[in-house]
Amino acid sequence: MDCKKIEEVILTDYVDGRLEGRALKDFEAHLASCSKCRAFASEIAGISTEFRKAGHMAPPAAVWERIRTVVAEEPVEVIPGRNIFEPIRLFFDKARPVLVAATAAMLILAVLITARIVSNRGAISQEDEIFSMVDLGENANGFDYDLGTPAESYFL
Amino acid sequence: MRDISKETIEKAASGDMAAFEEIYKTFSSTVYTIAFNITRDHHDAEETTQDIFVKVFGKLKDFKFESAFGTWIYRVAVNTAINIYNGRLRRRQKTVNLDEAGDMIDASAEMPADALEREGAKTEVADMLKNLRPEHRSCIVLREIEGLDYREIAAVLRIPLNTVRSRLKRAREALMDHRKQISKGARYGL
Numbered sequence: 001m002d003c004k005k006i007e008e009v010i011l012t013d014y015v016d017g018r019l020e021g022r023a024l025k026d027f028e029a030h031l032a033s034c035s036k037c038r039a040f041a042s043e044i045a046g047i048s049t050e051f052r053k054a055g056h057m058a059p060p061a062a063v064w065e066r067i068r069t070v071v072a073e074e075p076v077e078v079i080p081g082r083n084i085f086e087p088i089r090l091f092f093d094k095a096r097p098v099l100v101a102a103t104a105a106m107l108i109l110a111v112l113i114t115a116r117i118v119s120n121r122g123a124i125s126q127e128d129e130i131f132s133m134v135d136l137g138e139n140a141n142g143f144d145y146d147l148g149t150p151a152e153s154y155f156l
Numbered sequence: 157m158r159d160i161s162k163e164t165i166e167k168a169a170s171g172d173m174a175a176f177e178e179i180y181k182t183f184s185s186t187v188y189t190i191a192f193n194i195t196r197d198h199h200d201a202e203e204t205t206q207d208i209f210v211k212v213f214g215k216l217k218d219f220k221f222e223s224a225f226g227t228w229i230y231r232v233a234v235n236t237a238i239n240i241y242n243g244r245l246r247r248r249q250k251t252v253n254l255d256e257a258g259d260m261i262d263a264s265a266e267m268p269a270d271a272l273e274r275e276g277a278k279t280e281v282a283d284m285l286k287n288l289r290p291e292h293r294s295c296i297v298l299r300e301i302e303g304l305d306y307r308e309i310a311a312v313l314r315i316p317l318n319t320v321r322s323r324l325k326r327a328r329e330a331l332m333d334h335r336k337q338i339s340k341g342a343r344y345g346l
Contacts, residue, residue, distance in 0.1 A: 011325045016299065016306070047284070047331050051300035054281040059188040059205050064180055067209045071176065074214065 003037055006030055010041045015048055157308055158182055159226040169216035176216075180209055183226070186302060187233045193285055193297040194237035200244060204237045211236065223311065230302070230312040234294045241290055287334045292327035299324060 009027060013019050019027055031038050092099070160182050167175035184205065191204035211232060219228065281301075285293050291313075298304045298312060309320045 008325060011328045012321050015328070016324070018306070043332060043335070044328060047328065047335070048300055050280045050284070051296075054301065056185040056189045056301070057192055057201075058185045059202060063188075063202050063205050064177070064184070067180065067206050067213075068173065068177075070206070070210050071213045072173070074210075 295323040296327040
């Protein structure tokens with residue numbers, strides 16, 4: 001086996017445990033017979049050991065305090081779809097100015113229509129009164145002017 | 157690779173601080189270790205860790221669960237740490253140019269003279285990493301300290317498997333060269 005190629009395998013697949021089966025057996029057979037490659041593999045393994053010994057480091061407690069402070073000041077945007085009422089709330093929130101304007105317009109329209117109905121009703125009442133007088137005049141001789149139910153007629 | 161439940165992520169995304177703290181507790185040492193090993197400075201590592209978690213909190217609602225949450229955190233950690241490291245390097249180079257200092261600052265001078273650097277293996281690792289390019293550094297840290305396999309490293313860094321392999325090879329070659337120089341220096345009393 002070519003020692004240069006073996007070195008490349010040591011630097012990657014061997015030290016990272018990716019060799020298996022026949023390839024691993026051949027590789028180990030070469031290591032057993034080649035002191036130069038054995039020394040190289042041992043050196044690389046030493047580097048890996050240093051890293052493993054170094055391990056993890058924990059950040060100081062103050063880091064979490066700072067993160068919490070910064071994050072607490074940030075507005076939380078609620079994710080649409082996670083709450084079934086959320087899209088409806090979002091719609092009303094976004095459409096609020098339009099809805100206010102539309103409500104105001106509806107109110108004004110309602111007031112105008114009511115005012116017109118009231119004024120029209122007054123005019124009709126006058127006309128109705130004239131027609132009633134005319135009716136009364138026309139039916140005065142025929143006595144067919146309706147005075148209501150028999151009971152009402154009795155009291156009238 | 158560390159990971160966390162979907163429920164916790166969703167709770168944190170809707171502003172639940174207890175859930176977010178659980179995420180922090182699960183990943184803070186990983187993030188800080190990656191940040192320190194890439195920036196090689198405790199102050200920068202703290203700043204990076206803070207940036208990463210603030211960024212993560214803001215982006216939680218966008219997380220689609222298409223990949224593992226851990227993969228995503230590792231990716232954000234590596235990218236943020238490299239950006240902070242490169243930014244600091246550019247600022248230092250600019251300062252050197254402005255000051256007409258002549259020679260570049262010795263890489264070892266960037267190392268903080270705090271207690272942690274004097275701690276056996278950590279010092280050794282920090283010393284070895286300072287000679288690596290950031291992309292090689294992140295690869296070797298993910299493999300050797302975080303214990304990620306090639307496939308996981310490829311997913312975190314969004315690079316092909318072969319690139320993971322070649323970066324690890326180059327990183328280890330550089331680490332070996334560095335060790336040889338150190339032992340040569342020691343032999344000649346340098």
